Amino acid sequence: MSRKKLRLSTGAAAVVTGAGSGIGRSFAYEVAKRGGAVLCVDIDEIKAQETADMLTSLGSQAVAYTCDVGDAKQMEVLADKAEGILGRPITLIINNAGVGAGGPIGEVSLEDWHWCLNVNLWGVIHGCHFFAPRLKAQGYGGIINVASAAAFGAAPEMTAYNVTKAGVLSLTETLAAELTGTGVKVTALCPTVVPTNIVNNGRLPAARQEFAKSAMTRFALTTADIVARKTLDALDRGNLYMLPQIDGRIAWRIKRIAPRLYAKVIGETYRLFAS
Ligand SMILES: NC(=O)c1ccc[n+]([C@@H]2O[C@H](COP(=O)([O-])OP(=O)(O)OC[C@H]3O[C@@H](n4cnc5c(N)ncnc54)[C@H](O)[C@@H]3O)[C@@H](O)[C@H]2O)c1
Known part of the structure; x- marks a missing residue:
């Protein structure tokens, strides 16, 4: 069978950013389960190593790599070295590393805005900039x-985070258009709540911490492992979008049909649950 007829996620040589925790760790595990080799990239050296050790203990090829996705130079070096480290050309890049910053607009510090934009948006831009041409x-x-x-979704008090994710979606849609016919498939993952360490690792006002933590369990309709599996399957099918949960798919449709009503409902629902 020719290489192009194989499923992309099978036997991949993958770079996974934010592989030290949550959805990134699940992506690394799922790629390895499908016979792939994984470069486990994270800003947290210990967490990246934990993931790589977990995969190698299962018999897979995995290497930990410490890198800040928000740093262009570090990402360029990663792209230069990745093939040599895994011993074969990279076939899959998963730009997953991300952080949460929240609070009402005007109260979120500009420092937190920059931090969130740098990791969530610039991190993905760097990943696409250095890996897509290869x-x-x-x-x-x-x-x-x-x-x-x-x-x-326009959830209130998540402006910085929402802006970064809208940027990632636009970037991915544009990339999909640009790469049509090149043999490179592109998928944007858009989950709602997935239980991970994102709240513990994030920057939220003290008054919102408990609500956010409880939301991670109260509103979670899936797990990181299921999300990773569904997304790799979506990439194999050539799907541009993966919305793994029903609440996300409903919000996506209502927003398009009745945007003003959507804003009112999401605002009032937030006030009800967060108060
Ligand atoms: N958990 C959710 O509910 C949810 C929902 C939608 C989207 N997401 C997105 O999923 C992705 C993964 O988040 P998660 O929920 O697994 O969170 P997480 O905090 O469990 O994992 C994020 C990982 O990214 C790493 N990281 C942070 N900054 C980095 C940097 N500058 N360079 C390299 N690595 C860095 C962290 O060390 C951590 O290991 C993020 O992009 C997040 O925005 C999460």
Whole structure:
């Protein structure tokens, strides 16, 4: 069977950012389960190593790599070195690393805005900038960008985060158009709530911490492992979007049909649950 007829997620040589925790760790695990090799990238050296050790203990090829996705130079070096580290051309980049910053507009510090934009948006831009041309040149590969239902969901007090995810969605849609016919598939992942460490690792006003933590369990309709599995399947099918949960798919449709009503309902629902 020719290489192009194989499923992209099978036997991939993958770079997964934010692989030290949550959805990134699940992506790394799922790629390995499908016979792939994984470069486990994270800003947290210990967490990246934990993931790589977990995969190697299961018999997979995995290497930990410490890198800040928001730093262009570090990402360029990663792209230069990745093939040499895994011993074969990279076929899959999963731009997953992300952080949460929240609070009412005007109260979120500009420092938190910059932090969130740098990791969530610039991190994905760097991943696409340095890896997409290589995949395009080899005429084969996949790019998964982890956006969020926040890209269209407009949840109050999440402005900085929402802006970054809308940017990631637009970037991914544009990339999909640009790479049509090149042999490179592109998928944007847009989950709603997935139980991970994102709240613990994020920057939220003290008054919102408990609500956010409880929301991670109260509103979670899936797990990180299921999300990773569904997204790799979506990439194999050539789907541009993966909205893994029903609440995200409903919000996506209502927003398009009745945007003003949607804003009112989401605002009032937030006040009800967050008060
Ligand atoms: N958990 C959710 O409910 C949810 C919903 C929608 C989208 N997402 C997105 O999923 C992605 C993964 O988040 P998660 O929920 O697994 O969170 P998480 O906090 O469990 O994992 C994020 C990982 O990214 C790493 N990271 C943070 N900054 C980094 C940087 N500058 N460079 C490299 N690595 C860095 C962290 O060390 C951590 O290991 C994020 O993009 C997030 O926005 C999460």
